[in-house]
Amino acid sequence: MASATRTLTRALRSAPTTQTLRSATARRAAAQGFQQQARRGYSNQAPKFTSNNSSYIWGGAAAAGLLGGFSYFVLSGQHDTLAEEPKQFTPKAEDYQEVYDAIAQRLIDEDEYDDGSYGPVVLRLGWHASGTYDAATGTGGSNGATMRFAPEKDHGANAGLKAARDFLEPIKKKFPWITYSDLWTLAAACAVQEMGGPDIPWRPGRSDRDVSFCTPDGRLPDGSKEQNHLRAIFGRMGFKDQEIVALSGAHALGRCHADRSGFDGPWTFSPITLTNDYFKLLVEEDWQWKQWNGPKQYEDKTTKTLMMLPTDMALVKDSVFMPWVKTYAEDCDKFFEDFSKVVVKLFELGVPFTSSEKERIVFKRTE
Numbered sequence: 001m002a003s004a005t006r007t008l009t010r011a012l013r014s015a016p017t018t019q020t021l022r023s024a025t026a027r028r029a030a031a032q033g034f035q036q037q038a039r040r041g042y043s044n045q046a047p048k049f050t051s052n053n054s055s056y057i058w059g060g061a062a063a064a065g066l067l068g069g070f071s072y073f074v075l076s077g078q079h080d081t082l083a084e085e086p087k088q089f090t091p092k093a094e095d096y097q098e099v100y101d102a103i104a105q106r107l108i109d110e111d112e113y114d115d116g117s118y119g120p121v122v123l124r125l126g127w128h129a130s131g132t133y134d135a136a137t138g139t140g141g142s143n144g145a146t147m148r149f150a151p152e153k154d155h156g157a158n159a160g161l162k163a164a165r166d167f168l169e170p171i172k173k174k175f176p177w178i179t180y181s182d183l184w185t186l187a188a189a190c191a192v193q194e195m196g197g198p199d200i201p202w203r204p205g206r207s208d209r210d211v212s213f214c215t216p217d218g219r220l221p222d223g224s225k226e227q228n229h230l231r232a233i234f235g236r237m238g239f240k241d242q243e244i245v246a247l248s249g250a251h252a253l254g255r256c257h258a259d260r261s262g263f264d265g266p267w268t269f270s271p272i273t274l275t276n277d278y279f280k281l282l283v284e285e286d287w288q289w290k291q292w293n294g295p296k297q298y299e300d301k302t303t304k305t306l307m308m309l310p311t312d313m314a315l316v317k318d319s320v321f322m323p324w325v326k327t328y329a330e331d332c333d334k335f336f337e338d339f340s341k342v343v344v345k346l347f348e349l350g351v352p353f354t355s356s357e358k359e360r361i362v363f364k365r366t367e
Contacts (some may be wrong), residue, residue, distance in 0.1 A: 017057060027128035070218060080254065086231030092345045093361050096186065098205065099175050100363045103190045106171065108366070118167045119191040119270040125164035126188025126347060127250065128157060130183075131222030132215040133349035135238045140219060144209035145180035159260035181206030185347040193365050194344065195253060197274035198336035200343055201360035205353040223256075223309035224295060227318040228312055237349055239342070245315055245324040246338040247346065252278035256307065279329035282316050321335035 009231035051321055089097045114120070129147055145159065147153050168187055172180065184206045189200035221233050234244045252272055256263035281300070288306055292300040298308040315321040328335035344360075 003231045024356070059157045067347050091204065095175075096178075096202075097359055097363060098174070099171065099178060099183070099186060100190050101175060101366070102171050103168070104194050104366045106167070107194055109192065110167065113163065113167075114255065115159045115271045117195070117261070118164065119195045119272055121160065121164045121302075122167065122186045123192040123250065123253060125161050125168075126185045126191075128161060128220055129184050129348060130346045131233075131237065132219040133214075133223075133237045134219065135236060135349075138301060138350060139213075140215040141257075142181055142185050142262060142347055143206045143351045144213045145184060145206075146209055146214045148180060148208075149211040149214055151217070152214040155220070156261075157217075160257060169208070174257060178204075179206055181208055186312075190273060190346070190363065193363065195272055195274045198340040199362050200340055200347075201362050202344070202347070203355050203357075206351050221298075223261065223311050225314075226310055227314040227321065230314060232348075238295045239345075241320045242324050242338070243342045243345070245321050245328065246335065246342045248312070248315060249276065249278055249328060249335055250274075251312060251337050252276070256297075256309075263296060263297050263307065263309060265299070265305065266302060266314070267280075267306060267308065269306070276332040277327050279335065282312065282325055283329045287313065290308050321332060 001160040016178050020051055047250075056137070063078055107117060107122070110118055114160045122242070125147075128140070130146060132152075133142075134140050147158060148165070152158065153162070153165075164187075172183055175183075177185075185206065186204075190204045192198070192200050219233070219236070222229060228246055231241070234247070239247070252270075252274055253268075255266035258264040268275070268281060270277060285306075286301040287298040290297050290304075290307065296310060298310075298313055300306040300308075315325050328338075
């Protein structure tokens with residue numbers, strides 16, 4: 001874990017104090033008023049100089065002085081206002097690193113959730129926000145953060161993700177310039193890295209959308225299904241069989257909750273550390289149906305404390321999926337390499353980036 005809490009010192013740019021600018025019409029009205037006042041001392045006859053005449057002269061001079069001062073004040077004020085206008089804030093890589101650091105520190109500090117970390121549920125938030133993408137229509141995906149709204153936030157597959165959204169809310173308040181869409185995916189990348197997984201290169205560019213962009217229910221995987229369902233769900237997003245298996249490796253993390261999905265239990269013995277144990281257990285362990293009142297799920301015969309979903313077991317039943325399961329079970333480095341690539345792809349689906357892939361940021365981890 002990190003040795004010390006980082007102090008976030010970044011100051012947000014403040015908006016300039018605006019001054020009310022006098023219009024050209026107002027200035028002309030003032031000048032006309034002065035001219036009319038000046039004419040009042042004259043008529044068709046030559047003026048008679050009396051003691052009162054001198055008052056008019058001196059009054060006119062005073063008015064001229066006041067007008068000159070007023071004009072200088074207005075013009076000077078306008079100049080100062082324009083000069084003080086700041087440049088628009090454009091976040092740089094170091095600004096996003098500060099966001100990463102704040103999330104990482106919060107993952108360390110808030111250690112009473114589930115098995116000791118919000119990491120798995122934060123990753124699930126980024127995953128589910130991105131996994132609604134439909135390549136055929138170009139809808140869904142991480143661009144929009146529409147899970148903020150009903151009905152999407154209430155979809156069955158998103159049960160429990162309020163915990164992750166609430167967890168990130170203090171980060172959003174500290175860095176109000178970042179969109180929810182970028183925050184959720186950045187946080188998911190942070191969670192992977194801070195839980196011992198591979199680097200997840202990331203780039204900004206997502207915008208937040210309103211409720212009209214919410215996706216329909218049914219776009220995320222249903223754990224009670226098998227391989228045909230997996231190919232339909234992931235194929236809609238443009239993933240190949242190998243990529244489906246690699247993404248499934250995220251089940252090394254976290255657990256199911258009976259009060260959310262109906263399923264219950266962790267997939268591995270280390271649910272807050274990313275390893276290839278998920279694949280090892282699929283290949284090496286004997287699995288049986290769990291005898292209980294909940295939905296159909298598997299349990300390991302040895303300890304009866306671990307679980308697998310029907311979609312998990314589909315990976316070892318399918319002749320195309322199974323070789324990849326064995327590959328990742330035997331080679332964690334290969335799993336990490338492929339997992340990183342497919343997670344980056346998932347988080348970027350449907351996002352209209354203006355930056356290139358070469359501009360992706362690889363975040364420095366906590367020490």
